[in-house]
Amino acid sequence: MSDKLTIFMLMPFKLEFKSIYDERIKKTLSQLGQTLKGSN
Incomplete structure (x- = not known):
């Protein structure tokens, strides 16, 4: 019971x-995509 309550609290x-x-x-x-485009 307490386990389920903890999970519910952390959801x-x-x-x-x-x-x-x-x-x-x-x-x-x-950012990676822009860097790759810039270097080509």
């Missing part, structure tokens, strides 16, 4: 973290 945090992580990956990928 929003995990979702928020995932969206931040996704944004960071997107930024990194777009």
Whole structure:
């Protein structure tokens, strides 16, 4: 029971973290893409 409660409490945090992580990956990928385009 307490395990499920902990998971339930952490759910929003995990979702928020995932969206931040996704944004960071997107930024990194777009920067890499621009760098590659610039060097060609």
